[in-house]
Amino acid sequence: MLPMDQVRAAFPALALTDDGVARLYLDAPAGTQVAGRVVDAMGHAMIAACANNGGLFRTSVAADSIADAAVAAAAAMFNCADDEVIFGLNTTSLFFQMAPLIAANWQAGDNILLTRMDHDANVSPWLQAAQARGVEVRFLEWDRETFALKLETLPDLINARTRAVAVGHASNFLGTVNDVAAVCAAARAVGAVSIVDAVQSAPHLALDVGAVGCDVMAASAYKFFGPHFAIMYISRRLQAMIQPLKVRPSADVMPTRLMPGTPNIEAMAGTTAAIEHLAWLGEAAGTVHAGAPLRQRLVAGLAAAQAHETELMRRFLTGIAAVPGVTLHGIANANRLHERVATFTFEIAGRSADAIAADLAGRNIFVWNGYYYAWEPAGVLGLRDRGAVRVGFTHYNTLDEVDVLIGALADIAA
Numbered sequence: 001m002l003p004m005d006q007v008r009a010a011f012p013a014l015a016l017t018d019d020g021v022a023r024l025y026l027d028a029p030a031g032t033q034v035a036g037r038v039v040d041a042m043g044h045a046m047i048a049a050c051a052n053n054g055g056l057f058r059t060s061v062a063a064d065s066i067a068d069a070a071v072a073a074a075a076a077m078f079n080c081a082d083d084e085v086i087f088g089l090n091t092t093s094l095f096f097q098m099a100p101l102i103a104a105n106w107q108a109g110d111n112i113l114l115t116r117m118d119h120d121a122n123v124s125p126w127l128q129a130a131q132a133r134g135v136e137v138r139f140l141e142w143d144r145e146t147f148a149l150k151l152e153t154l155p156d157l158i159n160a161r162t163r164a165v166a167v168g169h170a171s172n173f174l175g176t177v178n179d180v181a182a183v184c185a186a187a188r189a190v191g192a193v194s195i196v197d198a199v200q201s202a203p204h205l206a207l208d209v210g211a212v213g214c215d216v217m218a219a220s221a222y223k224f225f226g227p228h229f230a231i232m233y234i235s236r237r238l239q240a241m242i243q244p245l246k247v248r249p250s251a252d253v254m255p256t257r258l259m260p261g262t263p264n265i266e267a268m269a270g271t272t273a274a275i276e277h278l279a280w281l282g283e284a285a286g287t288v289h290a291g292a293p294l295r296q297r298l299v300a301g302l303a304a305a306q307a308h309e310t311e312l313m314r315r316f317l318t319g320i321a322a323v324p325g326v327t328l329h330g331i332a333n334a335n336r337l338h339e340r341v342a343t344f345t346f347e348i349a350g351r352s353a354d355a356i357a358a359d360l361a362g363r364n365i366f367v368w369n370g371y372y373y374a375w376e377p378a379g380v381l382g383l384r385d386r387g388a389v390r391v392g393f394t395h396y397n398t399l400d401e402v403d404v405l406i407g408a409l410a411d412i413a414a
């Protein structure tokens with residue numbers, strides 16, 4: 001079990017109050033609070049390692065160490081080799097950066113497969129690349145009853161002309177965790193490149209690119225308790241298929257060959273610290289030793305987080321079921337909690353999403369209203385205009401906070 005006092009003390013922002021009222025952060029699917037060690041690591045990098053990489057003097061050597069540590073930490077997070085990771089501004093720009101490289105050999109008559117469940121960051125870059133290359137775009141639909149992708153339709157959608165398949169690991173709208181291994185296996189069977197958006201799963205589940213069998217996976221550090229920055233796995237197979245993004249003088253080695261220009265050293269330091277925070281959760285829960293390898297500690301840490309979040313989900317689902325007029329757009333079955341993350345999108349009859357979010361904001365409860373760039377799923381549900389309310393729980397939230405939210409929603413519904 002997670003020692004919640006220690007866990008909450010690890011996040012300086014959780015202690016902030018406004019006129020004596022605590023802040024209830026339920027906006028994690030849009031961005032989590034930042035672990036204190038992340039703030040310290042970034043400050044340290046900007047004071048003690050403030051230099052460009054590759055020099056012979058102390059600060060440059062320190063900057064190199066920070067970059068190396070970040071590569072190793074991101075590789076532990078994806079469970080891949082060090083020469084298979086790059087960093088970027090955010091996941092959206094990394095996908096936009098990779099799309100033209102991956103699409104370079106697509107031809108008319110080819111097709112790509114996207115989903116109606118994904119955040120638009122994993123749709124528009126591939127749509128635009130397909131348009132530029134004159135390639136057909138197909139969509140994998142999801143079931144309105146089960147909130148799961150219709151995997152049984154894959155054989156009709158993927159064929160020998162499929163060049164790429166892009167799928168989300170966990171939905172930022174429905175909360176569904178998809179069987180991405182099944183989708184990637186179908187892509188691999190026809191030689192298509194598979195791309196997995198792990199932005200919403202990374203804060204909750206251990207990632208494993210080998211088990212998933214993808215060519216690309218991306219996650220954003222600011223959604224897993226770190227800075228505004230992103231990490232991406234690119235398989236060696238795919239690296240061999242694409243042109244490097246390099247200026248002539250830069251080294252033709254990873255990550256430099258796919259990361260043009262001066263890297264954000266302080267964000268790299270912060271990202272390493274965020275990954276260390278996830279690993280520390282395992283130590284805090286007493287399920288792994290502090291001296292164990294980073295990957296092992298990460299897996300233990302995320303398992304501890306997941307166990308705690310499962311209790312939060314249970315409490316939320318029980319509570320919301322008693323609030324009149326609620327429609328939840330996602331899995332509500334307590335026996336299927338392993339198929340979702342703690343991201344819940346819902347409506348309350350007779351109350352607009354904007355009004356609910358504003359009412360909650362007045363109580364210092366931070367939630368999102370709208371459709372959160374989940375253009376396709378919001379379109380399926382007809383919610384692009386009126387939107388819905390989204391709350392997300394993460395390992396720093398408590399059962400008491402769930403109760404406070406439910407009490408407020410009951411008030412609003414009445």
Ligand SMILES: Cc1ncc(COP(=O)(O)O)c(C=O)c1O
Pocket residue numbers: 029030089090091092093119121122168170171172197199200220230
């Ligand atoms: C599932 C998912 N993918 C991609 C993104 C975009 O991430 P970024 O802001 O890092 O580009 C988000 C952001 O909300 C997301 O939830």
